[in-house]
Amino acid sequence: MKKAVVLLSGGLDSSTVVYLAKKEGYEVYAISFDYGQRHDKELNCAKNIAEKAGVKEHIVVTTNMNAWGGSALTDKNIEVPEGKEESKEIPVTYVPARNMIFLSYAASYAEVVGAQDIFIGVSEVDYSGYVDCREEFINAMENAINNGTVCAVEQGRKIKIHAPFLHMTKSQEIKLGKELGVDYGLTWSCYKGEELACGVCDSCMLRLKAFKEAGYEDPVKYAKNNY
Template identity: 90%
Template sequence: MKKAVVLLSGGLDSSTAVYLAKKEGFEVYAVSFDYGQRHDKELNCAKNVVEKAGVKEHVIVTTNMNVWGGSALTDKNIEVPEGKEDSKDIPVTYVPARNMIFLAYAASYAEAIGAQDIFIGVSEVDYSGYIDCREEFINAMENAINHGTVCAVEQGRKIKIHAPFLNMTKAEEIKLGMELGVDYSLTWSCYKGEALACGTCDSCMLRLKAFKEAGYKDPIEYNL
């Protein structure tokens, strides 16, 4: 069976990516990150998703991106703001170069286990304006990986980055996830990490909007 490394945060997008990779016939090796984020709710969800989906292996990489902060997700002195649907600015929840770092780890993991496929659940249709969720970036990272790995340069086994939701709305993604059997009650999207999802941060607003447009009720509870 073909192997695929799937970046799994425990959120809606990455959990759907796990199920899609399995549907496409891949043996899934999930990789999550404890990067100094302000809460561990998503990581706990990732563990539950892995158990429910039945992936081959789950690796949690620990790194300390909170040392330099620069984001409301890694610096607890920066408050998570309420979401603004019409905002065009890069929000303070953007973590500097996070997906670049995550994909580099995924490439190393993939090369080590002989996988030629990496899945990442980014979208540039419904997203918070993050620069590292765009097709140009994904293509550039794939190019860099295939210029910097022995498997690609010396052995002719290039690594492909799959971003299957890149041009999907989150509503379309949820409909697909329902067909795939994703248990969205096991996922977490809220930036604040409290007992209940806040319902007002960018991530919560995008999630609630998507479930409504898809015609489903979000199975997690909100503090609304």
């Protein structure tokens, strides 16, 4: 069976990607990151999704990106702001070079387990404008990986980065996930680690809007829901 490394945060996008990769016939090796983020709710969700989806292996990599902060997700002195739908500015929830770091780890993991495919759930349609969620970046990382791994350079086994939701709206993604059997009640998207999802941060707003457009009720409970 062909193998794939899937980046699994425990959020809506990455959880859907796990199920999609399995649907496409891959043996899934899921990789999650404890990178010093402000809460571990997504990591707990990642564990539950991995178990329910029946992945081959699920590992959690620990790295201390909170050592330098620079983001509301890794520095608790920076408040998570309320989302603004029409904003063109990249919010303070952007974690510097996070996907670059994650994909580098995924490439190393893929080379060891013999996977030639990496899946990531980024989109440049419904997103906060993060530069490491754009197609140009994904293509550049794939090129870098294939110039920096023995499997690609010496053995001719190139690694492909799949970003199946890159040009898909979140509502389309949710409809697909429903068809695939994703239990969205096991996922978490809120940037805050409180008992209820806040409903007002960028991630919550994008998620709630998408569920409304898809015609489904979000099974996650929110402190505030303007949709």
